[in-house]
Amino acid sequence: MTDVKIRPVTQADFDEWMRMRLALWDEEPAVMLIAEMKDMLENPLTPVFVAERGNGKLGGFLEGGVRRYAEGCDTSPVAYVEGWYVDPDLRSQRIGRRLMEAMESWAREHGFAELASDTWLENEISQKAHLALGFEECERIITYRKVLGPPKSPAPLGLSLQEWTARIHAFVRSKGWYEPESPRPQTPRNLAISLSLEANEVLEHFQWHDQPQNQDELASELADVALYLLQLASVTKIDLEQAILKKLEMNMERSWD
Numbered sequence: 054m055t056d057v058k059i060r061p062v063t064q065a066d067f068d069e070w071m072r073m074r075l076a077l078w079d080e081e082p083a084v085m086l087i088a089e090m091k092d093m094l095e096n097p098l099t100p101v102f103v104a105e106r107g108n109g110k111l112g113g114f115l116e117g118g119v120r121r122y123a124e125g126c127d128t129s130p131v132a133y134v135e136g137w138y139v140d141p142d143l144r145s146q147r148i149g150r151r152l153m154e155a156m157e158s159w160a161r162e163h164g165f166a167e168l169a170s171d172t173w174l175e176n177e178i179s180q181k182a183h184l185a186l187g188f189e190e191c192e193r194i195i196t197y198r199k200v201l202g203p204p205k206s207p208a209p210l211g212l213s214l215q216e217w218t219a220r221i222h223a224f225v226r227s228k229g230w231y232e233p234e235s236p237r238p239q240t241p242r243n244l245a246i247s248l249s250l251e252a253n254e255v256l257e258h259f260q261w262h263d264q265p266q267n268q269d270e271l272a273s274e275l276a277d278v279a280l281y282l283l284q285l286a287s288v289t290k291i292d293l294e295q296a297i298l299k300k301l302e303m304n305m306e307r308s309w310d
């Protein structure tokens with residue numbers, strides 16, 4: 054397909070990139086996928102190339118990186134293909150090949166002598182594609198894990214309100230809820246109702262109690278309120294940060310008694 058353009062990813066691609074990452078790594082927690090994307094956008098050694106469709110949407114991506122060691126390679130560090138994906142409707146049209154060529158050019162320009170990659174044993178198409186693109190198979194490895202106990206709470210992501218909002222849109226879009234025939238139309242009215250319902254669910258935690266009885270469940274309700282609040286502000290084109298600042302300033306001037 055000639056009108057598909059291969060180019061480096063930008064912040065504006067976040068929603069579409071996230072959609073494709075969710076399709077490739079459907080078992081990974083979304084919060085981890087988001088944290089990785091933020092890191093990749095900021096790190097010059099994690100190039101990401103995307104295939105842009107003629108209609109402005111994306112149709113594939115390749116995420117690259119640099120590893121200190123890669124199985125079967127003679128050099129260190131090594132440029133590495135960390136993720137490679139093409140939307141089903143665009144497959145077998147050489148988009149994957151063009152994404153890989155972009156990564157190869159990046160690796161050469163950055164002085165790497167080898168490009169490494171991996172795939173799953175059962176992913177025969179990916180294996181064939183790698184071989185067709187000039188990779189040679191080096192090793193087959195077995196991976197292990199040992200559970201060490203419950204994880205500590207994840208470190209805060211440090212995202213801005215705008216970044217959170219972009220991630221909410223990516224999630225809603227990935228579920229198809231922005232589509233015209235969606236069973237959950239994301240209209241301002243529906244979002245306002247949802248916001249209010251979730252706020253009422255917060256109250257449930259205090260019925261007959263002055264203190265919350267379950268901290269985790271309360272946290273989950275507050276998160277629902279925050280998510281709907283950010284989405285409602287966004288779809289009604291309200292800059293929530295500015296609105297909060299303005300409100301705080303007004304409150305500073307105001308007296309209550």
Ligand SMILES: CC(C)(COP(=O)(O)OP(=O)(O)OC[C@H]1O[C@@H](n2cnc3c(N)ncnc32)[C@H](O)[C@@H]1OP(=O)(O)O)[C@@H](O)C(=O)NCCC(=O)NCCS
Pocket residue numbers: 077136137138139140143144145146147148149150151171172173176178179181182183185186
């Ligand atoms: C692997 C993947 C990225 C390839 O993308 P693609 O755009 O379909 O690949 P291309 O059309 O550029 O094909 C490149 C080569 O791969 C081989 N190939 C691609 N699809 C193939 C298929 N279904 N069967 C056999 N070989 C295939 C061809 O030899 C092709 O060479 P050619 O250009 O000389 O015909 C795509 O199939 C995909 O997204 N798969 C699901 C996600 C995945 O498995 N990613 C890889 C994880 S490591």
